[in-house]
Amino acid sequence: MPDNPPAGHLDDDDYPAYTMGRATDLLGTTPAFLRAVGEAGLITPLRSEGGHRRYSRRQLRIAARARELVGQGTPVEAACRIIDLEDRLGEALRHNEELRRDEEPRDRPDGPGTGDDR
Numbered sequence: 001m002p003d004n005p006p007a008g009h010l011d012d013d014d015y016p017a018y019t020m021g022r023a024t025d026l027l028g029t030t031p032a033f034l035r036a037v038g039e040a041g042l043i044t045p046l047r048s049e050g051g052h053r054r055y056s057r058r059q060l061r062i063a064a065r066a067r068e069l070v071g072q073g074t075p076v077e078a079a080c081r082i083i084d085l086e087d088r089l090g091e092a093l094r095h096n097e098e099l100r101r102d103e104e105p106r107d108r109p110d111g112p113g114t115g116d117d118r
Contacts, residue, residue: 016046016054023055029067033076037066040080 009015020031027034034053037043043062045053055063062083069079 012056013058014056016056016059018055018057018060020053020055023060023063026060027064027067029063033067033070034063036076037063037080040077042066042080042083 009017018026020034023034024031034043034045034055038045038053043055043059045055045059048054065083066076066079069082070076074082
């Protein structure tokens, strides 16, 4: 898999386009850091046929958030847990918003307020 994905994958945030070396360069971190967030279960890189780790843009954004927290003094394991909880909270908030939209009253021609109050 090349570092420059084929045109069909340019918009795919989950395409594993980045090698360990390229990922560490982009994040300004070390391979040990990426292995640590992988071991903590925060990201799971795909493996090439040769067994090399491959990262997607989505995984790199998650790892960048972990690096930010670690840079603020948070241990790696705690940073990974914080990010997991942030993701769960975001998902719950989106789900609640969908439920609110589904429960909003809908304007119906035969319902109250149509002017036909007999």
